Amino acid sequence: MGMFTNQGGNVMKYKKLLALVLTAGMLGGILSGCMPGSGTGEAASSEPAVESKQETTEGNTVQEADSSENAGGYSLPLCDPGSESLSILTYQNWHASAYYDSDEGLPVENEIEKITGVKVEWECVASGDYNTVAQTRLASGSELPDIIRVPNGTTGLADYSSQGLLVNIKDYINETDTPNLWKLFQEQPIYEAQMTSPDGNIYGLPHAEFDINNYVLMWNIIRQDWLDKLGLEMPATIDEYHDVLVAFRDQDPNGNGKKDEVPLGYQNDQMFGLYTFKEAFGFNNTDIWSVSDDGVVAFDLMDEKFLDCLTTLNQWYNEGLLSTTTDGSDSDSLISQDRLGGQTLSSTDNVIGKDDLVSETNPDGHYVFIPALTNENYPDNKPTVSKRQSFHDYYAVTIDCENPKLAVQWLDWVYASEESAVLRYWGFEGDTFTEENGQKVFTDKVTNSGTSAIDVMRGIGAWPNFVGNESGEPFKAMYVGSYFEEAYNEFKDIMSDRVPIAIGTDEENKVYTEKWPDIETYVKENVVKFITGNRALSEWDVYVDTLKQMGIEEVVAVKQAWYDRTQEVMQ
Numbered sequence: 001m002g003m004f005t006n007q008g009g010n011v012m013k014y015k016k017l018l019a020l021v022l023t024a025g026m027l028g029g030i031l032s033g034c035m036p037g038s039g040t041g042e043a044a045s046s047e048p049a050v051e052s053k054q055e056t057t058e059g060n061t062v063q064e065a066d067s068s069e070n071a072g073g074y075s076l077p078l079c080d081p082g083s084e085s086l087s088i089l090t091y092q093n094w095h096a097s098a099y100y101d102s103d104e105g106l107p108v109e110n111e112i113e114k115i116t117g118v119k120v121e122w123e124c125v126a127s128g129d130y131n132t133v134a135q136t137r138l139a140s141g142s143e144l145p146d147i148i149r150v151p152n153g154t155t156g157l158a159d160y161s162s163q164g165l166l167v168n169i170k171d172y173i174n175e176t177d178t179p180n181l182w183k184l185f186q187e188q189p190i191y192e193a194q195m196t197s198p199d200g201n202i203y204g205l206p207h208a209e210f211d212i213n214n215y216v217l218m219w220n221i222i223r224q225d226w227l228d229k230l231g232l233e234m235p236a237t238i239d240e241y242h243d244v245l246v247a248f249r250d251q252d253p254n255g256n257g258k259k260d261e262v263p264l265g266y267q268n269d270q271m272f273g274l275y276t277f278k279e280a281f282g283f284n285n286t287d288i289w290s291v292s293d294d295g296v297v298a299f300d301l302m303d304e305k306f307l308d309c310l311t312t313l314n315q316w317y318n319e320g321l322l323s324t325t326t327d328g329s330d331s332d333s334l335i336s337q338d339r340l341g342g343q344t345l346s347s348t349d350n351v352i353g354k355d356d357l358v359s360e361t362n363p364d365g366h367y368v369f370i371p372a373l374t375n376e377n378y379p380d381n382k383p384t385v386s387k388r389q390s391f392h393d394y395y396a397v398t399i400d401c402e403n404p405k406l407a408v409q410w411l412d413w414v415y416a417s418e419e420s421a422v423l424r425y426w427g428f429e430g431d432t433f434t435e436e437n438g439q440k441v442f443t444d445k446v447t448n449s450g451t452s453a454i455d456v457m458r459g460i461g462a463w464p465n466f467v468g469n470e471s472g473e474p475f476k477a478m479y480v481g482s483y484f485e486e487a488y489n490e491f492k493d494i495m496s497d498r499v500p501i502a503i504g505t506d507e508e509n510k511v512y513t514e515k516w517p518d519i520e521t522y523v524k525e526n527v528v529k530f531i532t533g534n535r536a537l538s539e540w541d542v543y544v545d546t547l548k549q550m551g552i553e554e555v556v557a558v559k560q561a562w563y564d565r566t567q568e569v570m571q
Contacts, residue, residue: 074177078117081113086121086147088123089145092127093127108424108462118410138151144399150394154501173202173408179412180417181415189570190566191208192570193569194501194503203396206393206394207392219370221343221368221369222234222341223366225366226248235373244341249321265330267331277344277373282375283300283305284300284496296560299556299559307540310540317532323340338358371490372384384494384496385496426442431445508562519552530543
């Protein structure tokens with residue numbers, strides 16, 4: 001397969017290019033969380049619907065607000081420019097940085113204000129303090145901002161909406177008043193499904209990540225140069241992968257004359273992350289929940305097939321094929337020493353970082369994604385790669401907002417319009433992107449500036465998307481001509497949706513918040529114990545029985561209710 005062949009002299013070219021394109025922390029907010037279960041919206045492609053132009057400091061033209069009809073609905077600007085304002089309480093992170101507090105604003109922020117006519121007054125709180133600050137404000141029920149990033153995700157959204165503190169924005173969502181949200185819901189019913197509360201109302205718009213994993217792959221990696229040196233083919237089956245790891249252990253691929261190679265290490269959830277190899281045992285690779293063809297939700301990590309996976313991983317551990325540092329803390333050090341053959345759960349930007357680390361010792365060191373592995377014991381299984389498909393950081397209109405319709409229409413344009421997506425992800429035509437053969441292409445200002453593309457875009461106010469649909473297209477544009485594009489083409493046909501997360505009832509949230517954290521901890525600890533042999537595989541039944549005693553069946557019932565509710569809305 002194309003992405004699994006040696007890229008030769010192109011490797012360094014791609015490393016240099018992509019190192020400018022990406023930063024190691026770019027996906028930190030995207031990939032945050034504990035066990036996977038979290039995704040992205042359709043990429044936007046049309047140009048802004050405004051017509052007059054203005055000179056930038058760079059001498060390029062950008063779009064300036066002018067009165068225009070928005071998708072057959074409201075006219076832009078939404079009000080006399082500067083006559084209306086909206087206060088937004090959020091936190092300082094990748095999605096909303098402190099520079100939104102600046103008095104002068106940044107080009108993208110200022111352009112949004114020109115187009116909509118609405119002045120935004122930002123209040124950005126340090127992320128570590130945010131929940132306390134937001135909860136205190138909401139508890140007081142007074143001096144609330146117009147729009148708030150709701151603390152505690154779906155649980156907080158359910159709690160505060162039941163207290164009457166959040167506006168039901170569904171009352172404003174229709175083809176005329178909010179044409180962009182209306183269109184989004186028609187084209188992507190999963191959005192409406194996962195935003196809809198059990199009472200049938202919509203109280204918040206989440207930051208959505210649905211298609212981004214199609215372009216920013218989250219997968220396991222392996223040293224291509226070690227495979228080449230040892231004359232090994234890229235493994236396609238779990239048994240072939242085992243043989244490769246044995247060769248990495250025994251055949252001195254780093255060439256230092258020492259048997260110091262560690263065939264496989266860990267990232268993210270440390271050794272627990274090895275569960276991603278379960279795709280070779282009849283499961284999806286990264287989602288720990290599955291839905292049968294007849295719509296039944298199951299917890300994969302108590303399925304008998306997962307015992308087969310753990311048995312294999314325990315064998316690998318006993319054979320010295322896995323890092324014995326179970327927390328994964330040695331991975332980067334091993335990489336910089338040219339000693340690590342592969343790693344679980346990396347992502348596109350992280351691969352660049354891993355290549356940079358190994359180049360400290362070996363300039364030819366190069367990691368690539370491994371294919372989805374098959375298993376002759378499961379001949380009917382089709383390996384799949386999970387999309388992230390996450391909703392997080394719900395933004396809601398509060399009851400203190402004096403003009404909720406204006407707030408919802410502002411969100412409609414910023415969150416769901418194609419024009420906004422172009423501005424927020426691509427910036428300004430002629431400055432940060434151009435059109436070539438009907439496709440948007442980043443300019444050298446972005447991709448060849450001597451710093452990362454993300455930093456360039458954030459410098460103009462793009463990418464820190466406080467609320468919006470995460471688009472994968474700009475990421476894809478950054479990877480054109482690289483093996484990452486090849487990886488996208490290889491994996492796109494086997495990507496599967498995650499079990500959707502819905503907004504729960506009070507009772508569902510109570511069950512989930514009371515039982516799941518302890519279950520999650522127990523599962524993580526015991527998966528590692530089974531792999532290392534600190535717990536005998538013969539105790540599998542005890543493990544399953546303990547999960548049942550801890551309430552896993554009740555949690556599964558909650559997940560089933562959430563899934564069923566999303567399907568009902570999508571009908």
